[in-house]
Amino acid sequence: MTGNSPPPASARRLRRRWYLLLLLPYVFLLWVPLYARQRPELFGFPFFYWYQFLWIFLSALLTGLVYRKTRAL
């Protein structure tokens, strides 16, 4: 990379594109009609509940991916 100077503009643009992934948890959790339903159930959990639990992991995975992809830039 470029020594002590800040990262070049192209690297910053690339980093911004990865940041867009962080919008996904907001879309999929704040659009409530997507998951306010009973079925399909999983291990006795209505969809409304296991969908939210699933998103804990998805959101952490997405954030982890963005972390890995942006820290070298």
Place this chain on the structure above:
Amino acid sequence: MAGVNAPATAVFAFFIVLVAVVGFFSGRWRSGDLGHIEEWGLAGRQFGTVVSWFLIGGDFYTAYTLIAVPALVFGVGASGFFALVYTIIVYPFVFLVMPRLWNVSKRHNYVTLADFAQGRYGSHWLALAIAISGILATMPYIALQLVGMQVSIAALGFGNTAWPLVAAFLILAAFDYTSGMRAPATISLIKGVMVYGFVLAAVVWVPLKLGGYAHIFHVAARTLALRPKPGFLILPHGQFTAFATLALGSALAAFLYPHTATSVLSSSSGTVIRRNAVLLPAYTFLLGLLALLGYMAIAAGVSVHSTNDVVPALFLKLFPSWFAGFCFAAIAVGGLVPAAIMSIASSNLFTRNIYRPYLRPALGRAEEARVAKLVSLLIKFGALAFVLWGNATYVINLQLLGGIWILQTLPAIVFGLFRRWFHPLALVVGWLAGMAVGTSMAWSQGIATLYPLHIAGFTFTAYAAIDALALNLGLALLLTPLLRRLGFASGHDQTQPADYEDPVPALAGAVALGAAPQRGGA
């Protein structure tokens, strides 16, 4: 309750004493000069990923959370799960915003969010606004931690006797005074292990006793529907906006509180904060399980006078006494960590952003730390007096208003971390309007956080904090160009764009792309 539960009390006492000892000795841990506010109030900004994980987790998921989230789900059903959504979507926000706050604060020795507002906008009025929001919102929050501790002590069979709470409180005050932020950091390790222990045991053991999750959900749905004010297992249409705005508003406000900002600032680098944005959802998973306890309590047929007693009543009913005692100790320790950080954070705000600029400009470093320690004691005693002689409902209402107040600092802090576009005076006016309107909206509904807004024949019931924030931002957007045109000085910005970025390691030029050097410690 008749008589003291001896086995539960013995286990409880053991853990409280353990925590007291650890708290006192933690001042020596990676010791620095505790006569300096960055050492006392931020523990020298040196916590790595693991300690920060325990500290931020132990700070953010408070004792009141442990009591109130299951109580809410017990009381209203599905809409209580906004807390789970909120604690998921908070972390992408933390990932993007908080490392910038850490970087600029490290570079300019900012200890509070109001310090940042002062440095960025050169306006002590704006800094005062941030400090007032922070202190007002935090004081009732401290009192609520004591309420959480009181609930767990009462469940041991002490009823409403004051002395056990006073004893726990004195321990808190003493270790906070002597050890500063190092005390909650070490105690948060114990808290993390205890809380994980009790929640995991509960979500495995209780369904076994109650006939499985499918049965628990089934009974909960039936019981909620039969209530005088029916609750729902699946969120109904009419509650969608309320649910989404509560989740969003809470998530945006969560890390603008003085205590969460303080624990973030005490970590050792922006990278530590980003890693924790990835790892802290493990605590959110715990919160989700905890919320399920509300349904378990319904299925177990727990009946209580106050919903705050739901969790203790469930444990007393289903667990052996010694394990119930362990759970109550976990809740009480769970209150010590955030209460300590909250009182440190609000005394930092008072000392640096009110006392020094307005009352004593010549404040020296040693005196600053001494004043902060004293003020943190005063704040805690205020909270204790409130809990002992005040009214718990009043405390809860103030804390609900606190969320509305804190969110009004978002335009100055969050936007300020990316661009300095707003005029500081426009931000102050927006803040005032947001505070006033948000408070009166909540007040008009009998201190409820949801407000039915009527627009063009439609009614949108939403979190009042979000409505107030929209007004706040709108005013700041309109007034900024106006104030500039009228020639109002827009203050001096002491920060540079590079201050917000991670420091570039000196050897970066010699390292190939993709094999970046380790920044920060683990």
